[in-house]
Amino acid sequence: MDKEKIEQAVTLFLEGIGDDINREGIQETPARISAMCEEIFAGMGQNAREHLERTFTAQNNEMVIEKDITFYSLCEHHLLPFYGKVHIGYIPDGEVVGLSKLARTVEVYARRPQIQEQMTAQIADDIMAYLKPKGVMVMIEAEHMCMTMRGIKKPGTQTVTYAVRGEMEDTRKQDRFLKLLSR
Ligand SMILES: Nc1nc2c(ncn2[C@@H]2O[C@H](COP(=O)(O)OP(=O)(O)OP(=O)(O)O)[C@@H](O)[C@H]2O)c(=O)[nH]1
Ligand SMILES: [Zn+2]
Structure with a gap:
């Protein structure tokens, strides 16, 4: 999983919806989401x-x-x-x-x-x-x-x-x- 790409995408997305990416509450959101993706998309490429x-x-x-x-x-x-x-x-x-x-x-x-x-x-x-x-x-x-x-x-x-x-x-x-x- 390309965590850097996910972080860039989330930053762009937050800018896209018009939020301030330097706002304290969401500064770490791109990193949080990329960490979360490892969990919620953990089945990617796996079979059972x-x-x-x-x-x-x-x-x-x-x-x-x-x-x-x-x-x-x-x-x-x-x-x-x-x-x-x-x-x-x-x-x-x-x-x-x-x-x-x-x-x-x-x-x-x-x-x-x-x-x-x-x-x-x-x-x-x-x-x-x-x-x-x-x-x-x-x-x-x-x-x-x-x-x-x-x-x-x-x-x-x-x-x-x-x-x-x-x-x-x-x-x-x-x-x-x-x-x-x-x-
Ligand atoms: N068959 C099926 N449809 C799903 C599933 N999850 C979401 N959908 C549906 O996928 C469809 C996507 O339709 P589109 O018309 O391309 O997208 P949209 O304009 O956002 O659709 P609306 O939800 O009707 O507003 C929607 O009808 C969703 O309800 C799923 O697991 N199976
Ligand atoms: Zn849907």
Whole structure:
């Protein structure tokens, strides 16, 4: 990440909106933002292989559900936050993954400029590629600040997206996933 470039850009941006870049309160803002970018865009250029390839054998091939994984991302159109919950259900094929690794996979795809539909599909595709389960369903419920604090201004609107792969394309399995989620 080019921190110097980010600082220059933030300085220009603050000048652009007409603020005084020598004002005490914002003097350090370019440096603060470039430091923050390392955190909020930490998923740039990563994939989830390292998290999902360390699997354990388990004598149970019933669906595993990890729900309510909180995430914060930024919409790639306005760079405003969208945030909410990711729910993941997968059907193991003899192997399971450490539970934290599903949340780490979410972080890889949330921590970059995103659109919700794409993030949903990327999580599902990586789980299929590296964990190799029989099937997976990923569902994301989120609120987009570009829909609340600007533009159409509709607070409370939730965007729900999902992706299904493998045996989870079976609608009965999707029903089971949704039923277990709503418990
Ligand atoms: N499909 C999808 N759209 C998104 C996402 N995040 C933001 N958007 C939308 O991206 C669209 C960008 O539309 P544009 O017409 O190019 O930009 P705009 O004039 O700022 O749009 P308005 O928000 O309608 O004012 C808007 O409708 C946003 O609501 C996302 O994750 N998925
Ligand atoms: Zn947006």
